[in-house]
Amino acid sequence: MYLSPRFRAFAAGAALLAASVLAQAQTLPNVVILATGGTIAGAGASAANSATYAAAKVPVDKLIAGLPELSKVASVKGEQVLQIASESFTNEDLLTLGKRVSALAKQGDVDGIVVTHGTDTLEETAYFLHLTVHTDKPIVVVGSMRPGTALSADGALNLYDAVNVAASQDAKGKGVLVTMNDEIHTGRDVAKAINIKTEAFKSQWGPLGMIVEGRNYWFRAPVKRHTMQSEFDIDQITALPQVDIAYGYGNVPASSVEAIGKGAKAIVHAGTGNGSVANRVVPALQKLREGGVQVIRSSRVNTGGFVLRNAEQPDDKYDWVVAHDLNPQKARILAMVALTKPLSAAELQRVFWEY
Template structure:
């Protein structure tokens, strides 16, 4: 018996965008959604690890490079996008989330793996963590070296991701990120190095577990709301509110802040110095922006730690929101979704403490 892959329109996909495999009833059924990235990249030589071209290899070739996957899951592949992840947009996120929810609603799907470029992988993962409506495993995976490189990390990363997506232990743990034999929560993980294969770290709370010899080992789980417990629903959304990130630094000015407001931003995340502190000119700019209906979230550029409410700024007086320990890029994701529900800063603050 063969699995036939279909597009989101119901058309049968060609071998360039889909891989068929014989069903083995004792194995989990895992769908791999390919979106491009370095894991699908190619370089001029086998030693090219910088200056390669991302998003060149299709899902069929990715799976053929790891035939061992067929021993751990019945795999179906789908090429949803073919882009480098710095080009991911809100529209891509909405399309991906709707497709994931559509697939997970099927009794024939036990888990999903999403191949993705590492540059914005953590943002896509956290977005999905907030809008996926299933407790079935969803695992994002990428690589730091292109598929043509010596010691390319993509094939083993992909194998491990399929193992986790088909694992009963991964059920209910929210959206996961699997690279370098490590399993991380979508909420907690961030890319921390431009080049090292151990780039994905969870500086505040640590990994959820590891993969050893093709077996996932979990040691903890995320306690913040996610997936089936989340209030956010993208099924009827065609767009997301515009939210911009502002970076704090010495001798700052409000030029970029005012430009963002003039461009129609509905929310601003300020990546402040230290504990989310604000340069005096920036603070006044944020106050002025809020008077125009723009919601303000204080985050930190440091990369770890909790931003204390009423610590550096009188947030209660100014009606600012603090990002808890979310980094600026993830605070932006949550603020966009929160703004689809409310403009009340107190309610938005509660969301940052719950998600």
């Protein structure tokens, strides 16, 4: 069959273009997005609804399809692990997600992992993964404060930044990260500080870095134990013990601790100031400790809570533990993970200093 020189030239050019596209795809890092729901997968009734909407509505394939710019950053695949609002996360959900992240991290064809998550408990999941997944590959947890249907929605850029970080060699070995509002945070420190602004997530010691137009700028690195250096391994954890939080406030009754501590292996007391405990609550906590329940003093201070041992309360005398700089919800996560092993109060305190 005769082919004109012009057609042959066109065909050769098309073949070269296809080969170039294929070569580029083969050289791009491989990133898997594990979706769990939340606002980033939410939808509002109108574009004006930025704070009232239904969470966990949009599947991961649609999130990826709506962001074609990702194809220039990485070879991206999506997987729907859960589809829930994050306030409904359970311990079993943490284990399911953690084991899937760990399995993917072991694959040679996976360079980085992104977890999309609702913001309400995003900090807890990020810290859980930070403590239990043994890998130096980048793991990035990301969410949004506004649904994708809203004016000035933040989810698309947050997700784009998350994939950028997960695909980056310079993010390796830094533990689990959180990318929100152009900032890179460590999963250990970050916390949701406000609920109606896109700059909702803050770290008490500041972010690790920034992302500007797809480029990472790093300013510090985590120094506490995590991921590859952790003594806790998600692959060895089959269940998490019950750890509850009791909240301190003016006129708080002792019954608030007595009721919440039933069946718990540990109780985190979210105290005022330096983890202070009201005088009428101290005997109730002492009784729990005598019954084998670990007592951990934390602070309800929004950012910068720092609990000193044997200040406010004689922790050595009572055999209590202090949460160091971890907020109550982070202290609960660390206590759950640590108490999958039989630890004394002294050993548990060592864990709180090191992690």
